[in-house]
Amino acid sequence: MARVVVDVMLKPxxxxxxxxxxxxxxxxxxxxxxxxxxxxxxxxxxLEGPVDDAALARIREAAETFLANTVIEDFTVRVxxxxx
Amino acid sequence: xxxxxxxxxxxxxxxxxxxxxxxxxxxAEPVALWHRDKDLHQVDAVVLxxxxxxxxxxxxxxxxxxxxxxxTIIEQAKLGMxxxxxxxxxxxxxxxxxxxxxxxxNDSLHFVCRDQKLRIENATTAWTTDYSAGQExxxxxxxxxxxxxxxxxxxxxxxxxxxVVARYLDLNPNGSYRDIAGITNAxxxxxxLMPHPEHAVEPLTGPxxxxxxxxxxxxxxxxxx
Numbered sequence: 544m545a546r547v548v549v550d551v552m553l554k555p556x557x558x559x560x561x562x563x564x565x566x567x568x569x570x571x572x573x574x575x576x577x578x579x580x581x582x583x584x585x586x587x588x589x590l591e592g593p594v595d596d597a598a599l600a601r602i603r604e605a606a607e608t609f610l611a612n613t614v615i616e617d618f619t620v621r622v623x624x625x626x627x
Numbered sequence: 628x629x630x631x632x633x634x635x636x637x638x639x640x641x642x643x644x645x646x647x648x649x650x651x652x653x654x655a656e657p658v659a660l661w662h663r664d665k666d667l668h669q670v671d672a673v674v675l676x677x678x679x680x681x682x683x684x685x686x687x688x689x690x691x692x693x694x695x696x697x698x699t700i701i702e703q704a705k706l707g708m709x710x711x712x713x714x715x716x717x718x719x720x721x722x723x724x725x726x727x728x729x730x731x732x733n734d735s736l737h738f739v740c741r742d743q744k745l746r747i748e749n750a751t752t753a754w755t756t757d758y759s760a761g762q763e764x765x766x767x768x769x770x771x772x773x774x775x776x777x778x779x780x781x782x783x784x785x786x787x788x789x790x791v792v793a794r795y796l797d798l799n800p801n802g803s804y805r806d807i808a809g810i811t812n813a814x815x816x817x818x819x820l821m822p823h824p825e826h827a828v829e830p831l832t833g834p835x836x837x838x839x840x841x842x843x844x845x846x847x848x849x850x851x852x
């Protein structure tokens with residue numbers, strides 16, 4: 544089965560308080576040198592059929608209307624290699 | 628004929644009963660609407676109540692927005708039916724694109740629950756005519772994701788068109804841009820509000836009864852229509 548991954552991230556201009564909280568906790572745990580953290584979502588979609596242009600177009604539509612809220616979030620769609 | 632105000636119950640709604648009670652105290656007949664039923668049962672207005680519909684999965688309001696009842700509500704709202712979204716209901720209205728912007732995680736990351744002072748900025752919407760512009764009220768507020776955000780252009784447009792319905796006073800509980808607690812659409816029939824007027828309708832249970840005005844306003848609007 545083919546897998547398509549949709550990554551959703553808050554737009555750069557939108558404050559990410561969860562990412563900030565993670566970033567502040569890192570040095571306390573001994574992980575130094577991390578200047579910034581942004582937290583996002585990853586969706587793994589397993590397709591029943593082949594990953595062709597039509598399938599990818601439908602997934603982009605799903606990402607645009609449902610998986611991401613494009614008022615505050617950006618998304619990327621990519622096909623993951625077979626066998627992973 | 629009694630005015631019928633629908634209150635939608637989604638899986639995970641919490642404040643539907645309080646909203647129904649507020650509708651009844653205002654003098655209208657509350658009508659329970661179910662998320663899977665497209666039929667609005669001849670209601671004259673709709674309240675989308677607070678809670679955690681669909682467990683807030685994906686994003687608050689993101690799944691509710693595609694429920695069968697919302698398809699009809701979106702259609703009717705565009706034709707002028709009054710719709711009030713409170714808290715989670717406000718999130719549903721933003722996800723439905725009936726209102727601009729989005730509600731995001733509080734800047735403090737804490738769930739906030741307090742009696743909140745507000746200023747009513749627009750007393751001409753379907754839900755606010757029983758207030759006067761500039762009037763200050765206190766109603767409960769309780770949210771984890773109540774921080775209203777929109778891009779600067781949208782915020783300027785909301786301000787210029789008088790579409791900010793209510794603003795937080797004394798303290799901004801969640802980091803909302805420009806202290807915005809509630810907004811309306813261009814027509815003034817759709818209002819989204821993060822605080823909870825339905826919890827401030829009786830002296831026994833509320834900090835005030837100053838929330839009742841939202842429900843009496845829509846009743847007058849419908850009777851006079």
